[in-house]
Every structure is written in C-alpha cells, then in structure tokens.
Amino acid sequence: MAWVNAIIQGILTGGLYALFACGLSLMFGVMKVVNLAHGDLAVIGAYVALGVITVTHIPALWSFVIVVPIMAVLGYALQRTLIQAALDRGVLITLLVTFGLSVVIESGLLQFINADSHSLGVGESIITGSFSIGSQIQIPYLLLLIFAVAVVVLLGLQYFLSLSRYGRMIRAVADDQEAAQLSGIDYRHVFGIAAAIAFGTVALAGIAYGMYSQFSPTTGTDTILLFAFAAVVIGGLGSLWGTLLGGIVLGVAQQIGAQINQADQVLAGYIVFLLVLALRPQGLTARRAQS
Amino acid sequence: MSERADNGSTPLLEVRDLTVHHGQLRALDRVSLRVFPGEVYAIIGANGAGKSTLLRTIAGLHRPTDGAILYDGKDMTKIRPERRATGGIVMVPEGRRLFGSLTVEENLKVGATYARKGPWTIERVYEIFAWMKDRRTQRTAQLSGGEQQAVAIGRALVANPRVLLLDELSLGLAPVIVQRIYAMLPQILATGLTVLLVEQDVSQALRVASHIQCLLEGHTTLEGRPSEVTAEQVEAAYFGLGQAAAEGSEALWHGSTPSSRAS
Numbered sequence: 001m002a003w004v005n006a007i008i009q010g011i012l013t014g015g016l017y018a019l020f021a022c023g024l025s026l027m028f029g030v031m032k033v034v035n036l037a038h039g040d041l042a043v044i045g046a047y048v049a050l051g052v053i054t055v056t057h058i059p060a061l062w063s064f065v066i067v068v069p070i071m072a073v074l075g076y077a078l079q080r081t082l083i084q085a086a087l088d089r090g091v092l093i094t095l096l097v098t099f100g101l102s103v104v105i106e107s108g109l110l111q112f113i114n115a116d117s118h119s120l121g122v123g124e125s126i127i128t129g130s131f132s133i134g135s136q137i138q139i140p141y142l143l144l145l146i147f148a149v150a151v152v153v154l155l156g157l158q159y160f161l162s163l164s165r166y167g168r169m170i171r172a173v174a175d176d177q178e179a180a181q182l183s184g185i186d187y188r189h190v191f192g193i194a195a196a197i198a199f200g201t202v203a204l205a206g207i208a209y210g211m212y213s214q215f216s217p218t219t220g221t222d223t224i225l226l227f228a229f230a231a232v233v234i235g236g237l238g239s240l241w242g243t244l245l246g247g248i249v250l251g252v253a254q255q256i257g258a259q260i261n262q263a264d265q266v267l268a269g270y271i272v273f274l275l276v277l278a279l280r281p282q283g284l285t286a287r288r289a290q291s
Numbered sequence: 292m293s294e295r296a297d298n299g300s301t302p303l304l305e306v307r308d309l310t311v312h313h314g315q316l317r318a319l320d321r322v323s324l325r326v327f328p329g330e331v332y333a334i335i336g337a338n339g340a341g342k343s344t345l346l347r348t349i350a351g352l353h354r355p356t357d358g359a360i361l362y363d364g365k366d367m368t369k370i371r372p373e374r375r376a377t378g379g380i381v382m383v384p385e386g387r388r389l390f391g392s393l394t395v396e397e398n399l400k401v402g403a404t405y406a407r408k409g410p411w412t413i414e415r416v417y418e419i420f421a422w423m424k425d426r427r428t429q430r431t432a433q434l435s436g437g438e439q440q441a442v443a444i445g446r447a448l449v450a451n452p453r454v455l456l457l458d459e460l461s462l463g464l465a466p467v468i469v470q471r472i473y474a475m476l477p478q479i480l481a482t483g484l485t486v487l488l489v490e491q492d493v494s495q496a497l498r499v500a501s502h503i504q505c506l507l508e509g510h511t512t513l514e515g516r517p518s519e520v521t522a523e524q525v526e527a528a529y530f531g532l533g534q535a536a537a538e539g540s541e542a543l544w545h546g547s548t549p550s551s552r553a554s
Binding site: 187 | 350351352371372373374376377381382384388389390391392393397398400401402404405406446447450
C-alpha cells in the first residue's frame with residue numbers, strides 16, 4: 001500500500017513539475033531559447049505573489065489573477081529587449097544572457113530581500129489540508145489542485161496553439177521565421193507573445209511551488225530549473241504533453257526513490273533523467289513533425 | 292526601356308543601382324530595373340548570377356550595401372520585410388518554404404493573416420487549384436513538390452499582393468509540373484497583379500515574360516522584350532560568352548555602366 005501511495009503522490013507531484021517545465025518547453029519550441037533564468041523567474045513570481053498577498057490580503061490561491069499578468073508583461077518586455085538582442089547574435093548567446101539574468105535575479109533577491117525561506121498561504125485549509133483513501137493513502141488537496149491546474153494549462157495551450165490565430169502564427173514562426181515574415185508576420189512580436197504565455201505559466205509554477213514548499217532566492221536554480229529540465233528531457237523537447245509525462249515520470253521516480261531510502265528521493269529522479277538521456281535522447285514521446 | 296516608359300505610367304517597382312554583399316562577396320553590383328503595372332518581368336541568369344539575391348533584397352530579406360528600392364514611388368529600402376509584405380510586395384520563396392507542421396489550409400490562413408483588401412481569398416485559391424480543397428487538412432510535408440509549390444503560390448496570393456515575386460518556381464520540379472504551374476499565370480495576372488520572377492529555365496521565362504533582364508555575376512548583361520532579343524544574345528548574356536558579339540546590340544544593353552559589364 002505504501003508503494004501505491006508513493007506512485008499516487010509521484011503522479012500528482014508530476015503535475016507541479018509539468019507546470020515548471022511547460023514554459024521552458026514552449027520557449028525552446030518556438031524561439032529555440034533555453035531559458036536558464038526560468039527557475040529564478042518562477043521564484044520572482046512567488047515573491048511577487050507574496051507581496052501581493054501581504055498587501056491586498058487576498059487568499060493565496062487567487063494571487064495568480066494579479067501575478068500572471070505581471071509576469072506575462074515582464075515576459076513580453078524581456079523577450080523584445082534582452083532575449084531578442086541575444087537571439088540576433090546567435091542562439092548560443094541566449095544561453096549566456098539567460099544565465100547572466102539568472103545570476104542577477106538570484107543576487108538581486110539576496111541583496112534586496114534576504115535569504116529567508118518563505119511560503120505562500122500557510123494556514124489556508126485548502127493549501128495545507130488533505131483527504132485519505134483507506135488508511136495509507138493521503139492526498140493533499142493542494143497537489144490535486146496543482147495537477148488539475150497543470151492539465152488545464154496544457155489543454156489550454158494545446159487549444160490556443162492549434163485553433164487560435166495567434167497560435168497558428170506561433171507555430172508558423174517556429175517552423176520558418178523568414179517565410180512568416182514574407183507573410184507579413186513580425187516574428188519578434190510573435191516571439192514576445194509566446195514569451196508572455198511562457199512567463200504566465202512560470203508565474204503559476206512559482207505560486208504553486210510557493211504553496212507546496214518553501215522558496216528562497218536560490219530555489220530557482222537548485223530546484224525549479226533542474227526539475228523543469230529533467231521533465232522536459234524525459235518527456236521530449238518541444239512536446240507539450242511530453243512535459244506532463246516527463247513530470248509524472250520524474251515525480252514517480254522520486255517518490256519510489258524516497259520509498260527505498262528517504263535520502264535517495266532526488267537522486268532517483270536524476271537517475272531516470274540520465275537513463276532517458278542515454279537510451280532515448282529524443283524523450284519518451286515520439287517526436288512529431290518538428291514543432 | 293524607353294518605349295515602356297512612354298505609355299505614361301510610372302513604375303510600380305523600381306530598383307536603383309542596387310549593390311548587395313554576402314560578407315566579402317559582392318552578389319549584386321549596381322543592378323537597376325523598373326517594373327510597370329501589369330508586367331511579367333523575368334530575371335534570368337545562371338546559378339550564382341545574383342537573381343535570388345535581387346529578389347530577396349526586394350522582399351527585404353537582405354540589406355543592400357548601396358542603392359534604393361522604390362515601390363509606388365516610395366523608398367522601401369529600409370522597411371522591414373513584413374511591412375513590405377503587408378504593403379503589397381509578396382514573395383514566393385525559393386524552395387517553397389511552407390510551414391511544415393501546419394496543414395495546407397493553415398498555411399493559407401497564415402498567408403491571409405495580414406492580407407490587403409483584394410480579389411484573392413482562400414476559396415478563390417481552391418478554385419484555381421481544384422485538388423487543394425480536398426486535401427486542405429493534410430500537412431504540407433505529405434504533398435508532392437508541385438503541390439507544395441501551388442500551396443506556396445496560394446499562400447502568397449491570399450495576401451493580395453500588388454507585386455508578386457516568384458523565386459525559381461521550377462526548382463526541383465518535373466518539366467510537366469512546371470508547365471502546369473506557369474499555365475496558371477494568366478489567371479493570376481487577370482486579377483491585376485504585377486509579377487517579378489526569377490527563373491533558371493530560360494525558355495520558360497521567355498515564354499511567359501513581357502520583359503526580361505539577364506544577370507551575370509551580379510551585373511545586368513541584357514534586358515528587353517522577349518520579342519526583341521535573339522537566342523544568340525540571350526545565350527551570350529547568360530553565359531558571358533562572346534562579349535564582342537553582344538556589344539553590337541548596344542541598344543539592348545542597360546547594364547548601368549560600361550564598367551559593370553567589363554567583368
């Protein structure tokens with residue numbers, strides 16, 4: 001029964017990891033940017049949420065209404081300035097620039113806030129509560145909620161990309177920027193839109209993590225970015241549903257690892273990550289026509 | 292050229308002394324041309340003559356080192372490619388360059404995203420390419436080369452261009468397919484379009500064009516109406532052979548300066 005519990009917990013945690021990963025996957029899929037500041041931006045989202053909750057006293061769950069638009073605007077602005085400038089100089093430069101951004105964010109948070117850990121919505125029953133199935137399986141409401149949010153976000157993204165006008169433009173630009181220009185599309189604006197969406201999901205990831213665990217200025221690189229990378233690689237680059245699968249595999253591996261030995265939780269996740277890299281580097285989901 | 296200007300119209304598209312470099316290489320050297328409304332203007336020349344570079348520069352994908360591009364009398368030289376497209380200069384790029392993960396219809400919809408007002412709609416494209424409607428939900432990767440070329444043309448048409456730039460339509464296609472595609476041209480022209488095309492297949496270009504211009508190593512070596520030029524002149528201009536023989540027909544030479552012909 002403990003094993004069943006571990007697997008259920010793992011699957012649900014996978015929703016959180018998928019939320020970490022989908023922004024990273026989207027930015028890579030559309031503009032070939034590997035955003036090394038991804039985790040730190042999620043932490044910024046969490047800090048913004050903390051500020052919003054402190055000032056307005058709204059329930060932590062609803063902070064996303066304010067934080068997601070703020071991060072989306074930040075995403076558009078960063079893409080149109082810093083990241084586009086880097087892209088114009090070559091894809092490798094974006095690695096340096098986003099790495100630099102990551103360092104700046106982390107140092108900035110340490111300098112201007114502090115190194116303390118925070119979490120969001122402590123004491124709100126939906127965030128800390130759980131329900132039981134039988135005697136062994138305990139399911140936190142929050143994990144279930146995060147998993148549902150991840151599925152809704154992925155469904156929404158899928159729907160948006162395949163059916164909306166902007167989604168079509170995003171896919172066209174991802175296929176061929178120059179041909180898109182010849183159709184009158186300003187690919188830099190479309191990149192900005194894609195970044196705004198990615199940053200919106202990053203904000204959700206940051207808030208979710210802030211409620212699930214504790215965050216500090218270094219959480220972005222030492223947890224969120226690494227787990228996001230692992231989920232993306234396991235699932236398959238550029239595939240949205242792959243990120244959910246990747247997140248679930250990572251989550252289950254971690255929980256099973258923890259079941260064997262509490263200290264091996266994170267290690268088990270990375271072992272699966274390395275195995276996938278070695279044996280199936282394209283990821284678990286078969287790569288469909290390059291998206 | 293003079294008799295074309297005599298009819299009083301102003302050129303819809305004018306290129307003045309255009310020089311374009313690819314790194315150190317000078318791909319175009321002071322090339323000029325004037326395209327009048329309703330014309331089919333063909334640029335011919337061998338591989339590496341600078342034909343595609345000329346078309347891509349007009350579309351805005353290359354920055355010229357010198358010279359100007361005027362569209363409807365307005366200087367477009369510094370305008371971004373997407374603004375040129377929405378302004379009415381639309382290119383069918385070499386190699387078709389369809390959006391491979393999109394369906395046929397989605398490719399057309401992307402082309403129509405910022406369309407100008409005009410006669411062309413996706414339905415109209417389905418009318419001239421009858422097979423396309425039945426296969427509109429297929430990804431373009433599943434189409435044959437000729438079918439892909441038709442979709443690429445359709446994608447450009449639905450933007451309702453005033454000037455349609457066609458870059459090497461025949462590339463990689465069977466001659467019979469090429470003929471079929473060029474056979475569509477009158478239908479397209481009937482809607483009031485002006486066409487500037489680049490073609491390696493000289494006989495095809497001579498058949499459809501109302502005016503031709505030959506490039507050789509980035510220079511203009513010959514220009515005129517297909518009816519005015521002889522096969523020998525075209526051959527000489529195309530391969531750069533027998534400069535002396537061509538020199539006899541001075542009236543047909545509009546390479547901007549004598550020195551530009553020297554190489």
